[in-house]
Amino acid sequence: MKATILFILFLFLLLEKQGSGRRLYGQGPNRPGSCPQVMIYCPARHPPNKCASDYDCPRPKKCCPGYCGKECYQPE
Numbered sequence: 001m002k003a004t005i006l007f008i009l010f011l012f013l014l015l016e017k018q019g020s021g022r023r024l025y026g027q028g029p030n031r032p033g034s035c036p037q038v039m040i041y042c043p044a045r046h047p048p049n050k051c052a053s054d055y056d057c058p059r060p061k062k063c064c065p066g067y068c069g070k071e072c073y074q075p076e
Contacts, residue, residue, distance in 0.1 A: 030054050033075025035064030042068035 031054040047069035054062045057072035064073045
């Protein structure tokens with residue numbers, strides 16, 4: 001029983017290391033376009049992010065730094 005659990009855990013870690021779970025965790029290549037420029041930032045030290053990568057946003061939006069944390073924006 002323990003050997004089976006360890007084997008499954010090993011396989012999971014191996015697949016994660018190879019990048020097979022990239023989209024599950026919001027990672028992957030960036031979408032085309034550039035983020036809009038932000039002129040003013042909020043004073044919060046660690047503002048909450050509404051996205052972590054472009055794949056957290058509906059197409060064709062990108063995850064970009066915003067006024068107060070990362071948000072989904074239409075690319076320029």
